[in-house]
Amino acid sequence: MNNSAPIGVFDSGVGGLTVVREIMRQIPNERIVYFGDTARVPYGSKSKETVTRYSRQIIRFLKTQDVKAIVAACNTASAYALDEIEQEMDIPVIGVVKPGARVALDATRNGKIGVIGTEATINSQIYERYIKEHDANAEVIGKACPLFVPLVEEGLLNDPVTDEIAMRYLSGLIDSGIDTLVLGCTHYPLIRETVGRVMGAGVTLVNPAYETARELRGMLEAERMLNETKPELGTNRYRFFVSDAADKFIRFANSIIKYGILSAKLIHIEEY
Amino acid sequence: MNNSAPIGVFDSGVGGLTVVREIMRQIPNERIVYFGDTARVPYGSKSKETVTRYSRQIIRFLKTQDVKAIVAACNTASAYALDEIEQEMDIPVIGVVKPGARVALDATRNGKIGVIGTEATINSQIYERYIKEHDANAEVIGKACPLFVPLVEEGLLNDPVTDEIAMRYLSGLIDSGIDTLVLGCTHYPLIRETVGRVMGAGVTLVNPAYETARELRGMLEAERMLNETKPELGTNRYRFFVSDAADKFIRFANSIIKYGILSAKLIHIEEY
Numbered sequence: 001m002n003n004s005a006p007i008g009v010f011d012s013g014v015g016g017l018t019v020v021r022e023i024m025r026q027i028p029n030e031r032i033v034y035f036g037d038t039a040r041v042p043y044g045s046k047s048k049e050t051v052t053r054y055s056r057q058i059i060r061f062l063k064t065q066d067v068k069a070i071v072a073a074c075n076t077a078s079a080y081a082l083d084e085i086e087q088e089m090d091i092p093v094i095g096v097v098k099p100g101a102r103v104a105l106d107a108t109r110n111g112k113i114g115v116i117g118t119e120a121t122i123n124s125q126i127y128e129r130y131i132k133e134h135d136a137n138a139e140v141i142g143k144a145c146p147l148f149v150p151l152v153e154e155g156l157l158n159d160p161v162t163d164e165i166a167m168r169y170l171s172g173l174i175d176s177g178i179d180t181l182v183l184g185c186t187h188y189p190l191i192r193e194t195v196g197r198v199m200g201a202g203v204t205l206v207n208p209a210y211e212t213a214r215e216l217r218g219m220l221e222a223e224r225m226l227n228e229t230k231p232e233l234g235t236n237r238y239r240f241f242v243s244d245a246a247d248k249f250i251r252f253a254n255s256i257i258k259y260g261i262l263s264a265k266l267i268h269i270e271e272y
Numbered sequence: 273m274n275n276s277a278p279i280g281v282f283d284s285g286v287g288g289l290t291v292v293r294e295i296m297r298q299i300p301n302e303r304i305v306y307f308g309d310t311a312r313v314p315y316g317s318k319s320k321e322t323v324t325r326y327s328r329q330i331i332r333f334l335k336t337q338d339v340k341a342i343v344a345a346c347n348t349a350s351a352y353a354l355d356e357i358e359q360e361m362d363i364p365v366i367g368v369v370k371p372g373a374r375v376a377l378d379a380t381r382n383g384k385i386g387v388i389g390t391e392a393t394i395n396s397q398i399y400e401r402y403i404k405e406h407d408a409n410a411e412v413i414g415k416a417c418p419l420f421v422p423l424v425e426e427g428l429l430n431d432p433v434t435d436e437i438a439m440r441y442l443s444g445l446i447d448s449g450i451d452t453l454v455l456g457c458t459h460y461p462l463i464r465e466t467v468g469r470v471m472g473a474g475v476t477l478v479n480p481a482y483e484t485a486r487e488l489r490g491m492l493e494a495e496r497m498l499n500e501t502k503p504e505l506g507t508n509r510y511r512f513f514v515s516d517a518a519d520k521f522i523r524f525a526n527s528i529i530k531y532g533i534l535s536a537k538l539i540h541i542e543e544y
Contacts, residue, residue: 039322040312045425050311050516150422153317164433244322270542 001068001091004227006031006239007216008067010058013041014249015149015186016073017256019096022213023071024238024259027220029227032238033065037269039243042149043076044118044185051120055081059089060272061241068225071216072096075117075184075208079124092219097121099215100182100208101130105138107204108180112139114173114203116195117184119144127184141176145169145185152187162191166198174199182206190256240264273340273363276499278303278511279488280334280342282327285313286521287421287458288345289528291368294485295343296510296531299492301499304510305337309541311515314421315348316390316457323392327353331361332544333513340497343488344368347389347456347480351396364491369393371487372454372480373402377410379476380452384411386445386475388467389456391416399456413448417441417457424459434463438470446471454478462528512536 009020013036020034035058037043043051055077062070069092072078078095086093104113104127115127121144128140147165156162173181181203183189189207196205220226231237238259242249246264253261281292285308292306307330309315315323327349334342341364344350350367358365376385376399387399393416400412419437428434445453453475455461461479468477492498503509510531514521518536525533 039318045517045520046311047517147422147426150419154419161433161436164436245317245319248317 001225003068003225004031004229004231005066005068006033008033008035008062008065008070009073010035010037010055010062010070010077011074011186012037012043012076014038014252014256017253018186018189018207019071019073019209019212021257022209023216024257026213027217027226029230031227031231031236033062033067033241034239035061035241035269036249037243038245038249039269042118043074044120044146044149046120048080048120048124051076052081052084055085057269057272059085061267061269064272067091069094069216069220071212073186073209073212075186076120079121079126092223094212094216094219096186096208096212097126097184098130099211100184100206101127102134103206103208103211104180104182105131105134107206108138110177110179111135111137112141112176112178112180114176114178114181115140115142115184116145116169116173116181116188117142118149119146121184127182141173141178143169143173148191149185149187152190157191158193162194163198166191166194170195170198178203180204180206182208184208241267243267243269273497275340275497276303276501276503277338277340278305280305280307280337280339281345282307282309282330282334282342282349283346283458284309284315284348286310286524286528289525290458290461290479291343291345291481291484293529294481295488296529298485299489299498301502303499303503303508305334305339305513306511307333307513307541308521309515310517310521311541314390315346316392316418316421318392320352320392320396323348324353324356327357329541329544331357333539333541336544339363341366341488341492343484345458345481345484347458348392351393351398364495366484366488366491368458368480368484369398370402371483372456372478373399374406375478375480375483376452376454377403377406379478380410382449382451383407383409384413384448384450384452386448386450386453387412387414387456388417388441388445388453388460389414390421391418393456399454413445413450415441415445420463421457421459424462429463430465434466435470438463438466442467442470450475452476452478454480456480513539515539515541
């Protein structure tokens with residue numbers, strides 16, 4: 001495998017761009033091929049079987065782009081599909097859940113960790129499983145927040161309605177005395193301020209995106225797979241693919257990432 | 273074609289069951305095969321090309337069930353896909369938009385009609401087009417309400433948050449002086465009370481589901497396709513298919529329809 005090959009990153013839609021942003025910052029030499037499944041978004045209310053089938057199709061597509069490693073930048077896909085898919089792969093695959101669980105364990109002082117995410121991620125109890133593998137005494141309290149994604153996609157990032165919904169979703173977590181809260185969905189960093197305000201200064205918010213990029217960097221270093229030279233702009237450093245509505249994706253992407261995204265190619269993902 | 277063949281009804285998910293409910297009431301002799309595309313819901317934020325491709329797959333599936341007519345019980349699919357698909361079909365296809373537009377014209381006194389729906393339905397301007405075909409002087413004001421579907425799916429049918437969001441979406445329509453408002457998404461009849469309260473008693477709410485069932489009945493009568501005898505229960509009178517999460521579908525369906533829905537069969541719709 002060529003070290004100058006790109007990293008494949010995928011998500012159900014645009015949320016995974018918060019992970020791309022971190023990879024761009026932390027390992028700027030790497031090329032990236034991103035796929036956002038905008039035709040079938042959201043994944044968070046779908047079944048394990050469907051999310052796994054979709055993830056497999058996406059990985060087949062990313063492999064046609066000769067990627068050297070894959071990041072599942074979607075908590076739902078990481079939660080439902082990764083264990084199975086990792087075993088089938090001949091290149092490294094990294095999810096966002098294990099890195100997120102690890103930072104949460106580093107951050108907590110009282111051993112009480114909250115996790116917010118989609119219905120799928122919370123029902124899978126995967127954060128709890130990973131956290132308890134490392135610390136059997138840790139207490140993990142999960143809470144699904146299904147309206148957060150549509151509120152973010154509607155742009156209500158700082159809004160009394162988002163505050164009110166956050167109060168309802170999070171009040172049980174406040175009462176439980178957690179000191180650390182994992183933002184277990186790639187959309188949630190975009191309402192970090194609201195969540196932080198509701199939870200109060202005593203609770204550390206964990207964004208798995210940062211730690212995922214760090215894990216990716218560490219893995220590439222360990223495997224001697226880092227790209228040594230920075231690709232020139234215009235040499236396909238970053239490429240974006242979606243399954244629907246490329247124009248809308250480009251607008252949203254440019255609000256998240258500073259690198260100017262000029263195009264996103266539409267593909268029929270069900271053909272992979 | 274056998275008159276005892278079923279009617280095929282489809283929607284992006286569960287919303288179309290509000291149309292099924294009307295068909296069950298108005299033409300109880302008819303068998304129904306319902307398909308809800310729960311793996312790819314929602315359609316309202318997707319492109320015309322994708323919604324048309326998905327609708328074609330669904331129709332191919334419904335035809336394997338030997339349906340005698342098809343109802344697109346989804347405003348987005350009716351808006352984006354129906355004109356094209358109607359021309360390719362050898363059995364009648366009915367959407368919800370034309371019937372909705374017709375009732376709105378019957379209901380209005382001042383000729384000012386509001387339409388609320390998904391981004392896709394509103395951007396397509398299809399209600400405006402149909403209404404103006406019948407009355408060039410009518411004024412049609414559309415407003416996309418993208419948060420209504422997730423609010424309904426979260427069960428916030430009577431809730432201050434839904435009131436607040438409704439106030440924001442609808443205040444422009446109130447100011448415009450409309451006297452009739454089309455509920456241009458099959459989820460919206462479920463928050464009819466909230467919308468009615470916000471709009472006030474002077475505005476007539478139009479639910480296209482009722483008129484769609486009436487149009488279906490009229491068409492079957494005219495074409496001598498009505499089923500003359502009521503099928504026994506247990507003879508597959510109503511059958512439900514979904515592309516994901518059948519259990520969740522059954523729970524939601526039973527909250528909308530009185531007929532006890534015991535099973536929904538999972539199919540891989542992308543194979544059609």
